[in-house]
Amino acid sequence: MLVAFLIMFREGVEAALIVGIIAAYLGRTGRAAWLPAVWVGVLLAVALSLFAGAALQLASAEFPQRMQELFEAALGAVAVVVLMSMVIWMRRAARSVRGTLEGGVERAFASAGATWALIGTTFLAVAREGLEAVFFLLALFQQSPGPSVPLSALAGLAVAAVAGVGLYRGSVRLDLARFFRWTGVLVIVVAAGLAATVLRSLHEAGIWNHLQQTAWDLGRLLPVSSVPGAILSGLFGYHDRPAVGEVMLWAAVLIPSLWLFLRPQDEPRSGRRAVH
Template sequence: MLAPFLIMLREGLEAALIVGIIAGYLRQTGRAQWLPAIWVGVFLAVALALFAGAGLQLASAQFPQKTQELIEALIGFVAVGVLIAMVFWMKRAARSIKRELHASVDQALSHSGATWGLIGMVFLAVAREGLESVFFLLAVFQQSKDASAPIGAALGVLAAVGMGWGIYAGALRLDLGRFFRITGIFIIFVAAGLFAGSVKALHEAGLWNSLLTPVWDLSRVLPESSPLGTVLSGILGYREAPSLGELIAWAGFLVVTLYLFLRPAVPAPQTQSMVRK
């Protein structure tokens, strides 16, 4: 429950942050008449995400067991890619996102067909977050045995909507850089668990038959079905009896991604131009 909650809190906050910044900018610049276009874009994006999620779930249920395992693995790998891309994008964009969105709004409203331009901008921004959510929620639900995972995801969305409203109303101030850095580290651990789980799904689909020796068996000490095991499984990708391949996939992914995420940013070299008089 905790992993879906925190992931959806972050993902939902990204979408709410974008919508809140755009809506607040329109209100501050005396263009509140354009606000309905924002909600149209949001509604269309949410509808697209819901239809995509339902379609993927229904389609995968029609296939044989091994094909379902293959689809689970593919969805897991896509979810991992989406999560990591999201983490690194927000690390770069957190400081400049407000300025860039203001410029995009001005550009969208400066052309004919401004309503559709604003709807399209909001739709694309929110739809991206929604489709990302679809992939990693499907992956989490398929690999998690926690029946409360959907409740955690719903609570995360509700919390993100509340925080987005606070940002729009000016009542909530966040250090976005620190927030996305802390949640980024957490999501990297979640992504590592999804990556290892996808490797396991490849084996169950009959496509991965190497490094299958169990490294340990803690099923009697800390089973995945126990409360603590469920939490650790959802957060850290804990497995009670992981194979050597799963452990290598988990540890290797975690070490490489955490290093790339936590290393200090290298400042761009400054070039000096000579001005001839």
């Protein structure tokens, strides 16, 4: 599934940048011997993400049908918030992420338990990316059961890991500003589609029964069961017979979010350029 691949690739690149910045700073300041603590923090963050995902997936399997629909709606709503916060955070923090991480490393070494503090700094930074990925993937699992989503996600992470190593060693050149800009647009479109799906799940659970008139019917022209329809559904949450409420919510999420995300940012008064 292309969406799972692309978003996990983005998440993986973000995590790789975080680890790369910390590792490079340790090497630059003569503290390369502390790198094992960084990897411990990474492994703990990965373990937490896997545990959280497995626990939520196992819990949802025991729900009756109505509770299953409510769980899908709640999970989708969380995924929308997580995806939107991800792109907004990266847009705002891109200029200062290196300084923030390096400052966290310095505070870790200034504390009494430097090893645990460094582990904690890495753990918190990477766990954020991991938990974002978990909620998004669980929302996709509810919509598309089967091996395609996890396999695509693993492929995205694998490519991101290779790209991260290349970025760290300088063998891969990537315009990070453009990369995060265009993947951010994709994330917003996906989040809008998920929001519409949340409303559909609430209707199926009997919670939301308003604005259920059909906005348009493309069942003959572009049915969801067709290959193009299935691709659009997987990418953007397309539905051939959406309800009016779903279209309204989709537009309410998509239009202002794209405007806020794509509008030019003011340069910092200090005149310093972004550091990626």
